[in-house]
Amino acid sequence: MQSSLVAQYLKDNPSFFEDYADLLADIFIPHPHGGHAISITERQMLTLREKNRLLENKLGELLQFGEENDAISEKVHRLSLTLLAARDAVEAINGFVYNLLEDFAVPHVGLRVWGIAGADGDQPEFQPVSDAVKQLAENLGEPYCGPHVAEETQAWFGESAAKLRSFAQVRLATDKTEGLLVLASEDAERFYPEMGTLYLKRIGELLSAVLLRTIPLGQVSRQEA
Structure with a gap:
């Protein structure tokens, strides 16, 4: 069976792992960074941590852009006051x-x-x-x-x-x-x-x-x- 069909079946049947809950504990997959195999639950935790890290980096970039824009806006304000005077x-x-x-x-x-x-x-x-x-x-x-x-x-x-x-x-x-x-x-x-x-x-x-x-x-x- 093609892996794409398996993936589609699991998407179409979200209750599969509820019906076969013990199966989760018996399935091990490669660690994303090499090394020993880990369980699906551990793999999900790693994925969540990675997404969280990416979100934190994105938030940091947005905060930096916001601070830079605030600084530029303050300079434009001072320039405006100079010109008005x-x-x-x-x-x-x-x-x-x-x-x-x-x-x-x-x-x-x-x-x-x-x-x-x-x-x-x-x-x-x-x-x-x-x-x-x-x-x-x-x-x-x-x-x-x-x-x-x-x-x-x-x-x-x-x-x-x-x-x-x-x-x-x-x-x-x-x-x-x-x-x-x-x-x-x-x-x-x-x-x-x-x-x-x-x-x-x-x-x-x-x-x-x-x-x-x-x-x-x-x-x-x-x-x-």
């Missing part, structure tokens, strides 16, 4: 970049915002960008994480540019201005393609909203890419 666009950007560098421990932050008439050209974030970068930002529906950025974007990081191995790119957009936020690291695994981007997107939305609030309407001009 900003009196103008320059103060908002300076506080934003400082927060990412110090609180989030992002090694390098690059940022460009366009569409602001009369913006201070000495402020790196307001320096002009090419049409290609504007098009890239416009097409960036979701944050990008990975090893590649445009040469122009990488040049924003000056002498550190050649050492950078991973990047996160986030679009900034309101109905008045647009921009591109780029985070970078020498660690190739810091911003990897499979990582979650929810908090990156929220951070970009926060800065976008604050820039719209802190820039007087008379200083905003919509520039076509």
